[in-house]
Amino acid sequence: xxxxxxxxxxxxxxxxxxxxxxxxxxxxxxxSTWFSKFLWGLNVPLGIALLWGVFGSPKAMxxxxxxxxxxxxxxxxGLPALLLWTVAKPNWAIGYGVVVMLNKVLMTIxxx
Numbered sequence: 799x800x801x802x803x804x805x806x807x808x809x810x811x812x813x814x815x816x817x818x819x820x821x822x823x824x825x826x827x828x829x830s831t832w833f834s835k836f837l838w839g840l841n842v843p844l845g846i847a848l849l850w851g852v853f854g855s856p857k858a859m860x861x862x863x864x865x866x867x868x869x870x871x872x873x874x875x876g877l878p879a880l881l882l883w884t885v886a887k888p889n890w891a892i893g894y895g896v897v898v899m900l901n902k903v904l905m906t907i908x909x910x
């Protein structure tokens with residue numbers, strides 16, 4: 799069981815990286831020139847990573863209450879599924895969303 803729990807934590811880290819990649823991919827789509835695509839694609843994931851690191855990560859500098867933390871989690875991990883949908887990647891959106899929900903359910907059950 800311990801191996802499964804550690805695997806779930808590793809999956810959570812992988813989801814964090816994938817979410818940042820999705821934010822970058824989406825943000826690059828909204829730019830009109832190559833330079834603006836580059837700036838958006840770089841700065842949006844950096845902003846999300848900073849937000850998560852300060853307020854949401856297990857070693858966050860500022861601890862949020864349960865409800866606020868859940869809203870932040872929904873934004874950081876749930877919004878990428880919607881963003882994939884908006885850039886015409888519905889299968890990716892569904893797959894990502896299912897993995898995120900399964901991971902969250904297991905984290906809740908195992909109190910991770």
